[in-house]
Amino acid sequence: MKAVALKVPLLFLVLMAPSALASSTQVANIYPQDPALPIGASLTATCSVSPDLGLHASKLFWTLNGRRLPSSSYSVLSPTAVSVTLARLPASHQRSGDNLVCHNPAGHVLAGSCLYVGMAPERPVNLTCWSRNTKDLTCRWAPGGQGETFIRTKYTLKYKLRWYGRERECEDYSLVQPYTCYIPRDLALFTPYEIWVEATNQLGSSTSDVITLDILDVVTTDPPSGVSVGRVGDLEDQLSVRWETPPALKDFLFQAKYQIRYRLEDSQDWKVMDDVGNQTSCRLAGLRPGTVYFVQVRCNPVGIYGSRKPGIWSEWSHPTAASTPLSERVMSGSCDSKSGDSNSTLRRELKQFFGWVRKHAYGCSGMSIKLYDQWRVWMQKSHKTRNQASSCTRDMRRT
Amino acid sequence: MYPQLEISQLATTLFSFLLVMVVDASRAGTSCRSQPCGSSLPRSWKLTRLLHKESADLLKIYKTSQGDLSELFCKMSMDNVPDPDISGLDPSARIQSMYSNTQIFLPHLQRVTEQQTDLQIISSPLLSKLSQAYSRTSSLGSQISCIYQTFFPNSPLLEPVGVPTPLPLSQNIFQQKVYGCVVLKRLKEFLSNATREIKALKHQICTKGTQPNVPS
Numbered sequence: 001m002k003a004v005a006l007k008v009p010l011l012f013l014v015l016m017a018p019s020a021l022a023s024s025t026q027v028a029n030i031y032p033q034d035p036a037l038p039i040g041a042s043l044t045a046t047c048s049v050s051p052d053l054g055l056h057a058s059k060l061f062w063t064l065n066g067r068r069l070p071s072s073s074y075s076v077l078s079p080t081a082v083s084v085t086l087a088r089l090p091a092s093h094q095r096s097g098d099n100l101v102c103h104n105p106a107g108h109v110l111a112g113s114c115l116y117v118g119m120a121p122e123r124p125v126n127l128t129c130w131s132r133n134t135k136d137l138t139c140r141w142a143p144g145g146q147g148e149t150f151i152r153t154k155y156t157l158k159y160k161l162r163w164y165g166r167e168r169e170c171e172d173y174s175l176v177q178p179y180t181c182y183i184p185r186d187l188a189l190f191t192p193y194e195i196w197v198e199a200t201n202q203l204g205s206s207t208s209d210v211i212t213l214d215i216l217d218v219v220t221t222d223p224p225s226g227v228s229v230g231r232v233g234d235l236e237d238q239l240s241v242r243w244e245t246p247p248a249l250k251d252f253l254f255q256a257k258y259q260i261r262y263r264l265e266d267s268q269d270w271k272v273m274d275d276v277g278n279q280t281s282c283r284l285a286g287l288r289p290g291t292v293y294f295v296q297v298r299c300n301p302v303g304i305y306g307s308r309k310p311g312i313w314s315e316w317s318h319p320t321a322a323s324t325p326l327s328e329r330v331m332s333g334s335c336d337s338k339s340g341d342s343n344s345t346l347r348r349e350l351k352q353f354f355g356w357v358r359k360h361a362y363g364c365s366g367m368s369i370k371l372y373d374q375w376r377v378w379m380q381k382s383h384k385t386r387n388q389a390s391s392c393t394r395d396m397r398r399t
Numbered sequence: 400m401y402p403q404l405e406i407s408q409l410a411t412t413l414f415s416f417l418l419v420m421v422v423d424a425s426r427a428g429t430s431c432r433s434q435p436c437g438s439s440l441p442r443s444w445k446l447t448r449l450l451h452k453e454s455a456d457l458l459k460i461y462k463t464s465q466g467d468l469s470e471l472f473c474k475m476s477m478d479n480v481p482d483p484d485i486s487g488l489d490p491s492a493r494i495q496s497m498y499s500n501t502q503i504f505l506p507h508l509q510r511v512t513e514q515q516t517d518l519q520i521i522s523s524p525l526l527s528k529l530s531q532a533y534s535r536t537s538s539l540g541s542q543i544s545c546i547y548q549t550f551f552p553n554s555p556l557l558e559p560v561g562v563p564t565p566l567p568l569s570q571n572i573f574q575q576k577v578y579g580c581v582v583l584k585r586l587k588e589f590l591s592n593a594t595r596e597i598k599a600l601k602h603q604i605c606t607k608g609t610q611p612n613v614p615s
Contacts, residue, residue: 063468066466095519099467114571
């Protein structure tokens with residue numbers, strides 16, 4: 001509150017006064033200019049004014065980030081020079097530096113110096129890289145220590161071929177994801193790279209551990225395409241899932257493996273089937289009848305070009321939904337519900353279904369299982385069902 | 400390349416692009432002489448108004464990025480910063496003055512952007528706003544040029560002679576902060592003046608029955 005109380009009359013004074021005279025002809029200067037200091041350090045800065053101003057140094061005052069500094073911290077060195085001592089400096093308020101300003105008695109700015117108070121960077125950690133379809137390389141890391149240096153710190157990702165080749169720097173740093181860099185092209189295969197990150201600021205520098213990798217050992221790919229989910233005849237507890245090999249890897253020699261995950265329509269708990277192997281179809285069994293399931297598939301390009309290491313799982317494919325059959329079917333006939341029947345869950349559900357069909361499907365003439373599936377997907381947010389165990393068996397019907 | 404680009408960032412970029420396309424006179428393959436009172440002047444006025452509004456936001460973000468007491472920076476006098484005033488007695492001279500001002504401001508805007516790129520974090524919104532201000536001001540210059548050519552086809556539009564306001568020599572960081580604030584404040588003032596000027600021109604030149612080719 002005291003700082004604010006000091007700041008308000010100061011600003012008022014300055015705003016009401018004519019424009020300050022600080023021009024490029026330097027009526028005063030501060031030493032040191034733009035220093036970088038570790039947190040907790042002390043600083044003595046000196047403001048020297050031109051004798052032409054006719055100002056005595058004892059009349060000058062200092063502010064730091066808008067707060068007037070106490071005169072007890074000043075020392076008049078000469079008629080035209082006054083210093084201020086700042087003890088135990090805290091971390092800088094902003095990346096552009098703290099504003100240490102020398103003022104004349106009227107509050108006009110005579111000169112300024114920007115202080116950078118922070119820490120030297122610690123070693124970047126958790127450096128990981130991946131290649132999409134062997135064409136590029138993306139690397140991500142985390143800043144070391146608490147992750148904040150309070151002053152501008154530059155991170156440079158560097159890489160070189162292990163046994164030969166010059167050191168190169170990654171140039172494409174993400175604006176969206178911090179501590180990420182992208183190497184778009186000209187990457188060698190079957191030859192290990194050494195990769196590391198250097199962190200530098202005005203207070204020091206540090207280097208991460210060097211990781212060594214072959215591009216082919218860190219390959220990821222696009223999710224499988226053409227994922228489809230369908231019923232297995234009238235089997236109430238099964239669904240068939242089919243997909244295609246990711247197109248980008250069609251010409252590559254590798255043994256992909258896949259994972260499937262599925263969930264009930266209004267649940268966020270996914271069941272993962274990771275014993276799918278390298279087949280491109282699977283049958284989910286042990287499912288709940290008359291229930292909509294959302295299914296996703298992802299791919300791992302294991303053994304690409306003979307690599308012995310597992311690749312990196314792709315993103316999951318877009319969710320695809322299907323429902324298991326109901327034991328009772330609605331055939332042709334009136335869409336009106338019949339009175340006199342007991343209020344069963346099925347009856348209630350059918351009423352809702354008929355209402356939706358009347359509204360969205362223009363009547364019941366186009367009744368089909370597909371229409372029912374569409375309704376279940378539409379209703380997915382209004383029901384809650386329990387999870388159920390399942391297993392994946394190979395869909396032998398695939399041709 | 401980075402499929403995870405934030406939707407808001409893409410949407411903002413797309414919206415800004417579409418907005419500029421709406422108000423920007425199409426230069427590719429379209430003559431400047433087509434319907435100046437029907438389209439060029441109104442579009443230029445809209446663009447100037449948009450720029451003026453954005454310059455106020457830009458100045459606000461700039462001051463916030465420089466730390467406390469940055470309000471003082473904008474009030475400091477500084478040599479070699481573009482003048483926001485529009486000079487001239489007749490329409491051709493005033494349009495010429497507006498055009499010259501846009502050209503004079505551009506290198507200073509670029510210098511401020513370069514300086515702030517070193518001072519701010521890479522994802523600072525200030526940097527993208529500065530870049531946007533540069534491209535919009537350049538676009539405004541082109542539009543004003545088009546208006547001049549339309550109304551005064553027999554008089555060449557003159558580029559600023561020499562270096563009316565040269566870029567400052569090496570500055571310490573405090574001076575850079577002050578310089579940037581003064582440039583952006585004067586840009587805002589210029590755009591305010593230009594908005595009024597173009598509106599007045601619309602009224603003066605494009606009144607009913609008046610021919611577009613008004614002699615200078």
